[in-house]
Amino acid sequence: MLQLLTSSQTREADAHTIKNKPISSLDLMESASNAFIYAFKQDVPTIDSLISVYCGTGNNGGDGLAIARLLKENAYDRISVKIARFSAKESADFSANLERLKLTGIPITEITNTDVFPEENAEVIIDALIGSGLNKALQGDLKSLVIHLNQLQKKVIAVDIPTGLPSEGPIDPDACILKASLCVCFQRPKINFFFPESAKALERFKVVEIGLDEQFIQSQAGPWKYIEEKDIRYSIKPRKAFSHKGTYGHALIIAGYTETMGAALLCADACLHSGAGLTTACIPENGYSALNSFAPEVMILPRSELILGKSLEKYSSIAIGPGLGTDKEATDLLEYVLNFNKARIVIDADAINILAANTELLTKLPKDCIICPHVKEFDRLFGKSNSWWDRVTLALKKAKEFNLIILLKNQYTFIVTPDGDILINPTGNPGMAVGGMGDILTGMIASFLAQSYPAIEAAMLAAYIHGAAGDQLIQMNSIPPRYITEQIPALIKRFTAPD
Ligand SMILES: NC(=O)C1=CN([C@@H]2O[C@H](COP(=O)(O)OP(=O)(O)OC[C@H]3O[C@@H](n4cnc5c(N)ncnc54)[C@H](OP(=O)(O)O)[C@@H]3O)[C@@H](O)[C@H]2O)[C@@H](O)CC1
Ligand SMILES: [K+]
Numbered sequence: 001m002l003q004l005l006t007s008s009q010t011r012e013a014d015a016h017t018i019k020n021k022p023i024s025s026l027d028l029m030e031s032a033s034n035a036f037i038y039a040f041k042q043d044v045p046t047i048d049s050l051i052s053v054y055c056g057t058g059n060n061g062g063d064g065l066a067i068a069r070l071l072k073e074n075a076y077d078r079i080s081v082k083i084a085r086f087s088a089k090e091s092a093d094f095s096a097n098l099e100r101l102k103l104t105g106i107p108i109t110e111i112t113n114t115d116v117f118p119e120e121n122a123e124v125i126i127d128a129l130i131g132s133g134l135n136k137a138l139q140g141d142l143k144s145l146v147i148h149l150n151q152l153q154k155k156v157i158a159v160d161i162p163t164g165l166p167s168e169g170p171i172d173p174d175a176c177i178l179k180a181s182l183c184v185c186f187q188r189p190k191i192n193f194f195f196p197e198s199a200k201a202l203e204r205f206k207v208v209e210i211g212l213d214e215q216f217i218q219s220q221a222g223p224w225k226y227i228e229e230k231d232i233r234y235s236i237k238p239r240k241a242f243s244h245k246g247t248y249g250h251a252l253i254i255a256g257y258t259e260t261m262g263a264a265l266l267c268a269d270a271c272l273h274s275g276a277g278l279t280t281a282c283i284p285e286n287g288y289s290a291l292n293s294f295a296p297e298v299m300i301l302p303r304s305e306l307i308l309g310k311s312l313e314k315y316s317s318i319a320i321g322p323g324l325g326t327d328k329e330a331t332d333l334l335e336y337v338l339n340f341n342k343a344r345i346v347i348d349a350d351a352i353n354i355l356a357a358n359t360e361l362l363t364k365l366p367k368d369c370i371i372c373p374h375v376k377e378f379d380r381l382f383g384k385s386n387s388w389w390d391r392v393t394l395a396l397k398k399a400k401e402f403n404l405i406i407l408l409k410n411q412y413t414f415i416v417t418p419d420g421d422i423l424i425n426p427t428g429n430p431g432m433a434v435g436g437m438g439d440i441l442t443g444m445i446a447s448f449l450a451q452s453y454p455a456i457e458a459a460m461l462a463a464y465i466h467g468a469a470g471d472q473l474i475q476m477n478s479i480p481p482r483y484i485t486e487q488i489p490a491l492i493k494r495f496t497a498p499d
Contacts, residue, residue, distance in 0.1 A: 001231055001423065003217055004191050004224035007132040007167040013187070013220070017213045028211065029059065029093050032186050033066035035208035036159060037074055039184040040067075043157065044124055047075045052122035054082050054149065056129040056142075056163075057090040063159050064128025065097035069104050080107045082118060084129055086141040114144040125149060125156045127178050129163040132190075138164045138176045146178045158183040161190050162201040170387035171197040186210045188217070191224050194412040194424050195388035223396065223422045229495075232464050235457045238496040239275070248277030249316035249450030252301065253443065254333060256323045261287040263323025263349070263439045266481055269295040270443030271319070273488040274462070276450040280315070282306050306333065317344045317449035321351030322439040330354060334361065341366040344449040344458075348372045348442040356380040362402050368418070368455035370445055372407040374438065392422060405459055407445075409438065413463045417456050425460070427467025429474055436481040441466045444488070465491055 005013060018025050044051075051071065055064035061083070068081045081101065090098075101108065109118045127149075129142065138146055146164060149156070156178060161167060164177035168191040183193075183205040192198050193205055240247065251271045256264025261283065268281040272295055281291055282301040291298060301310065307329065312318065320337055324330045331354050337345065338361060345366060347355065352373050355361050359381075365371075373381060378391065382398050385391035388410070395406045395416040406416040411430070415423040441462055448458035469487035473479050 002188065002226040002228060003220050003222065004226055004424075005188055005217060005220060006191070006222065007134075009220050009222065010132055010167070010188075013212045013217050016216045017211065020216075021211070021213060023211065026093050026096055029062050029066055029097065032160075032208075032210040033063050033070055035186070035210045036063065036067055036184045037070050039182075039206045039208050040071070040126075040157060041074065043182055044155075048078055049076065049124055050122045051076060051079045051124045051126065052082060052120060053079065053126040054084065054129050054145075055094075056084055057087070057094050058130065058133050059091050059093055060128050060131030060133065060159055060163075062091055062094035062097045063131070064126060065094065065101045067126060067128065067159065068106055069097070069101050072104055072106060080109065080122070082109045082111055084111050084142060084145055086112070111145065114141045114148075117145070117148050120149075120152055120154070122154065125152075125154045127156050127158040127163050127180060129178065131160040131163075132167050134161075134164065134166055137172065143176045146176050150179055156180045158202065160185050165190075165198065165201040166192060168192055168389070170389040171195060171201075173197065173200075177201040182206065184208055187212045189226065192389075194410070194414075195392075196410065197388060223420055224424065225421055226424045227426060227460060227464055229464075232461060232495050233499070235453070235461055236492065236495045237451075237453075245277035248275055249452060250278040250280065250314060251276040251446040251450035252280050252282060252312065252315040252318045253298075253322075253446060254282040254306070254318065254320040254324065254337065255439070256281070256283040256287050257325040257330075258284065258286055260323030260325070261290055262436065265291055265294045266436050266439040266485070267319060267322045267443035267446075268298045269482075270440040270485045270488065271447040271450075272297055272443075273485050274444045274447035274465075275489075275492060276317075276447040279447070306336070309336070312337065312340045312343055315343060315450075316452070317346070317446045319346045319348065319442050319446035321348035322442055324350040324354075326350050326353050326357065331358060335364070338364040338366070344368070344455060346370040346372065346442055346445040346449065346458075348438060349377070352377045352381055365402055365404060367403045368405060369403075370405045370407060370449075370455055370459050372409065372438065372442060372445065372459075374409040378406075378408055392416065396420060396422065405455055407441075407459050407463060409441075413467070415456065415459050415463060423456075423460060425463040425467055427464050428470050429467075431474065431476055431479045432467070432470040432484070434478055434481060437466075437479075437484070440481045440484050465495070 055061035
C-alpha cells in the first residue's frame with residue numbers, strides 16, 4: 001500500500017531526500033520538472049501549442065520556471081512565462097531558475113498588481129502559482145488573478161496541486177481555486193484528491209515519480225494508505241488442489257422483502273461468484289422461485305425458520321441488510337444475528353438504517369464486524385458532517401470506539417479500520433452509480449469472510465475487485481450490477497495468477 005503524506009510530511013520527505021541522497025534541492029526541482037514534462041507531453045502532444053506558465057515565487061513557481069525552460073528544450077517553443085509577484089519574497093531555487101530562464105529568450109512578464117492583467121491568448125495554462133506551500137485561503141491580488149484565469153476557461157494543467165486547494169483538511173465550498181483539467185502531482189497523490197469536493201479543483205490527476213526517498217515515505221506514520229493491485233495479488237489465495245466446497249466456507253445472506261427481493265438475489269449471486277463454497281439465502285417464501293431460476297446454486301433458509309430461532313452455527317459468515325426492510329421483524333432478525341456474535345458479519349443497507357434507529361445495538365456488534373454505508377446511511381447512523389474530511393475523521397473515531405470496519409462508499413471508497421487506518425480504494429468509475437451495486441459488494445464481502453480472509457482483507461478485496469470489474473466495463477455508460485457479478489470469477493483468477 002502506498003503511504004500518503006500530508007504537506008508537512010512531504011516537506012520532511014523532501015528535506016530527508018536532499019540530506020541523504022546525492023541530490024541537491026535544485027536538482028530535485030529539475031527532476032520534478034522533468035517528470036512533469038513527461039506527463040505533459042502525453043496530454044499536449046502538439047509542440048506548436050501556445051503555452052503560458054503562471055508562476056508564484058515559491059518552489060512551485062520555481063518548478064514553473066524550470067518547466068518553461070524544459071518545454072523549450074523539448075521543442076515546444078511558443079511559451080511565455082507570467083510571474084505573479086505580489087510580495088518581495090522568493091525561494092532560492094526560484095531565483096536560481098529565474099536566472100536560468102533568462103538565458104533562454106522565453107518572454108517573461110511580471111504581474112505586480114491586478115488593475116490590468118496581461119493579455120492571454122494561450123491554449124494551455126500551466127499553473128505553478130502555489131503548490132503544497134498554501135498556508136491560507138487565497139485572498140487579495142492572487143485571488144483576483146485566479147478568478148481572472150478561471151474566467152478565461154482555458155485548459156489548465158496544474159503543477160503538483162491546483163493553486164488554492166489545500167493538500168489535506170476540509171475543503172471550503174467557497175474556496176477560490178484555479179480549476180485544472182489535469183494535475184500532475186509529485187510522488188504521491190494529495191489526500192484531498194479523494195474527496196468529492198475536489199471536483200471543483202481538478203478533473204483528473206497523474207502521479208509522477210520525482211526521486212524522493214521511498215523507504216522514508218513508506219516509514220511515515222499516518223492513517224492514509226492507497227491500495228495497489230499488488231496488495232490484492234499478495235492477499236488473494238489460489239484455490240488448493242484436493243479442496244472441496246467445505247474448504248471455502250458457507251455464507252448466509254439475510255436479505256430481501258416482497259418489493260425488494262432483487263437485492264437479495266444480486267447479493268447472494270455475487271457471493272456465489274466470489275468463491276464461497278456454499279451460499280444460502282434467507283429470504284421470504286415469495287422469493288423462492290425467483291432465486292431458484294436466477295441462481296439455482298444458492299440454497300434457501302426460509303425466513304420463517306430464522307424468525308423461530310434457527311441456529312446460525314453452521315455459517316462461516318453472515319451478510320444482513322440488502323432489501324431487508326426496517327420493520328419490527330427485520331429489527332428482531334438483526335438483533336438475533338448480533339446476539340449470536342460468533343459469526344463474521346457484514347451489515348449493509350436497511351440493516352444500517354435499523355442500527356441508526358436503534359443505536360443501542362451498536363454496542364452488540366461483534367469485533368471486526370464490517371458495515372458498508374453510502375454517505376446518507378453513514379450520516380444517518382453517526383450524524384451529519386460538514387465535509388468529507390470531517391466525515392472520514394468521524395468514521396475513524398467510530399471504527400475505534402465500536403471495533404468496527406467501516407467501508408464508506410465513495411468514488412474512492414474508504415475502508416476505515418479499528419487500528420486507525422484509512423485504506424483508499426482506487427478502482428471503480430461513475431458508470432457504477434446504479435442501484436443494486438452495493439448489494440453486489442456486500443455479497444462479495446460475505447463470500448471473502450466465509451473463505452476465512454481476515455475482515456480487513458475481505459473488505460479490501462471486495463472493494464478493489466468490485467471496482468476493477470466496473471473498470472473492465474468502462475466502455476458502458478452505466479453498468480447493470482449483474483454485469484459486475486459476471487466479471488468476478490475471472491478477475492479473481494487473474495489476481496491469483498503470477499504477474
Ligand atoms: N516537496 C517536494 O517533494 C518537492 C516540491 N517541489 C515543489 O515545491 C512546492 C512547494 O513549495 P513551497 O514549499 O516553496 O511552497 P509553494 O507551494 O511554492 O507556496 C509558497 C509560496 O506561496 C505563498 N503563499 C502560500 N499561501 C498563500 C496564499 N493563500 N496567498 C498568497 N500567497 C500564499 C507563500 O508566501 P508566504 O505566505 O510565505 O508569504 C510562499 O511564497 C511543491 O508544491 C512542488 O511544486 C519540487 O520543486 C521539488 C520537490
Ligand atoms: K500549482
